Amino acid sequence: MRQFTPIELTVNGRPVEASLKPNLTLADYLRDELDLTGTHVGCEHGTCGSCTVLVDGQPIRSCLMLAIQADSCEVTTVEGLSEAGELSxxxxxxxxxxxxxxxxxxxxxxxxxxxxxxxxxxxxxxxxxxxxxxxxxxxxxxxxxxxxxxxxxxxxxxx
Missing domain, CATH: 1.10.150.120 ([2Fe-2S]-binding domain)
Structure with a gap:
């Protein structure tokens, strides 16, 4: 029986609710569930940095963080850096x-x-x-x- 964990977070300024498998990485959640493919997955070991996102303003390697650890957090991906359609x-x-x-x-x-x-x-x-x-x-x-x-x-x- 698969167990799912409910989470609530904010992604690029938008509130998100989900029920996720506990072993799903934040990188995979962003890419596969939210279609935010700007977050790239390279090494999957936290050494290349291409999966870096901001969690509560701090840069983290999203391939090393479980999505359920982002519960109640604010996540910003590269797509969320522009404002009103203008590049940062x-x-x-x-x-x-x-x-x-x-x-x-x-x-x-x-x-x-x-x-x-x-x-x-x-x-x-x-x-x-x-x-x-x-x-x-x-x-x-x-x-x-x-x-x-x-x-x-x-x-x-x-x-």
Whole structure:
């Protein structure tokens, strides 16, 4: 007999109620149940960073978190970063600095950098690099990603 656990959470500003299998990861719930496919699943071990989302404002690896652990939480995916159809400042900085190639890792980088710009709008180069540590990209060599992060931070508070 399958047991399901009821949860209530907010995803990208929208209240959500569900009854889920206890072993369903947050990444799989977002992708498969809510069709928020911007959250990418790469390694499924928390090492690549492409599944990063914000949970109550903190960046987490959604492949390592069970969906039922997000009960009563506010979850923001890369799709939830834009406002009124406009790209966020981090998304604009990625675009302006050509900070992506294949795009697979981009959502995780953008979400983590968004958290940094919100929590530490005057972050240092060291803090920027520490935020990106553990995010893996196979295409860009990281220089344009760092440029995008610097540009987003240069614009002050907000996303």
């Amino acid at each position: 400042k981090v998304q604009r900085a990625f675009n302006a600095n050509h900070a992506m190639q294949c795009g697979f890792c981009t959502p995780g980088f953008v979400v983590s950098l968004t958290a940094l710009t919100r929590q530490e709008p005057a972050a240092t180069e060291e803090q920027l690099r520490a935020t990106l540590d553990g995010h893996l990209c196979r295409c860009t060599g990281y220089q344009n990603i760092l440029k995008a992060g610097r540009e987003a931070l240069s614009h002050g508070e907000g996303s």
